[in-house]
Amino acid sequence: MVRIGLALTILCFGIAACNGGSSDPVEQGRRVYVANCTACHNTDPGVDGNLGPAVAGSSTELLEARVLRASYPPGYTPKRDTGLMTALPFLEPQIPALTAYLASFDTP
């Protein structure tokens, strides 16, 4: 039993089924979103979450500014201004996947 458990753990890291690594950007983006965003944003990005607003259709420019630097593109009017969302700069490599995932929903 111990061996089977170990094998499953290795498989889990190896095929990236548990933590991103998909070759499909939309699927990859979904995994990143579920893991990092749904504590505050709705699991359906087209719907407001308990803390964060709907984010479906967010542009690369907006995601880079908001997720990486906790700021906004010039002239952008934020949907909310609580400042509760801190920057998550480690997600920089995931911005294209997040953009692809959020673009796969109808903009609210």
Ligand code: HEC
């Ligand atoms: C700690 C809670 C929290 C987490 C985690 C979080 N957000 Fe947010 N997010 C917010 C809140 C709250 C706002 C509204 C602005 C504010 O008050 O800070 C926001 C705003 C945004 C906006 C700007 C919406 C707009 O049009 O004004 C985007 C885009 C966004 N979040 C994307 C994400 C993504 C993508 C992730 C995951 C990588 C994420 N957020 C993780 C709470 C969170």
